[in-house]
Amino acid sequence: MFTLALVADDVPIKPEDFRDDHRDQLKRQIQLRYVDKILPDVGLCIEFYNFVNIKDAIIYPGDGKISCGEAFVKVEFNLIVFQPFIDEWLVGAVVGSSPQGLQVSLGFFQDVEIPSANLRTPYMYDAKQERWVWLYQDEETRETMNYFYEKNELIRFRVTGVNFPDASWPKERQKRKPMSITGAVDRDGLGLVDWWP
Missing domain, CATH: 3.30.1490.120 (RNA polymerase Rpb7-like, N-terminal domain)
Structure with a gap:
């Protein structure tokens, strides 16, 4: 890191x-x-x-x-x-949700995004409450439990990309953030810290 x-x-x-x-x-x-x-x-x-x-x-x-x-x-x-390494696991706080995914803050670094495609499956976006939910199904009981990605809660994610704008395109560099991190919560142990004892 x-x-x-x-x-x-x-x-x-x-x-x-x-x-x-x-x-x-x-x-x-x-x-x-x-x-x-x-x-x-x-x-x-x-x-x-x-x-x-x-x-x-x-x-x-x-x-x-x-x-x-x-x-x-x-x-x-x-x-x-x-500059985190690819596949490194980090812990941050959920600061926002949108139909595109989650926004996460590390405290000293704010530009972390977890696209909806990188969430645990199956998942759903609750537009009224503006938050994502993991629809976990227990294999033994077949019961579905909802695990919400709550705002301000700690989330553990893995780094899938560290992005810098292309220096050869000055206009593109001005529009984009100078550095951003893309993450995923698609494995066991990832997601809100409270989910995993």
């Missing part, structure tokens, strides 16, 4: 920060640039981890308006990144 991603970047340090420890300034700038942002085809950046390589700084003359003589330091560093 969480991995390290190696990133190389030119990180600026402002002249007024030259007297402070340059490592602290670099870390602060890296966190401002990357934490809580999504790197295409990498994942959601959670936290700075460590420096791998810090090279010499290059100071460019400033114009006093846009640039004020910052030092740009070539830095290689590791970030802790959230």
Whole structure:
């Protein structure tokens, strides 16, 4: 679920920060640039981890308006990144239901969708209550029990896809979320946590 991603970047340090420890300034700038942002085809950046390589700084003359003589330091560093693996099981909370499926939140990441085709079968959408239900049939008694996907309840799902918009289509990239996860609850042990003792 969480991995390290190696990133190389030119990180600026402002002249007024030259007297402070340059490592602290670099870390602060890296966190401002990357934490809580999504790197295409990498994942959601959670936290700075460590420096791998810090090279010499290059100071460019400033114009006093846009640039004020910052030092740009070539830095290689590791970030802790959230990008779940295919078939990994996660637990989130159901935040919504629609005829297309379920919307799930992991707390720190909101864009998880479970399409209706990935729900336990047989299933049905209750349009009045706006929620999905798994119509479980007991093999011994042939009795049907309704298990509802209740809003705000914890749900265990498996990851079937981690999606990033195609970078070669800028208009498509603007319309879509920068990262989304597709899930499924189609196996034993998956679905609302309360269903499985």
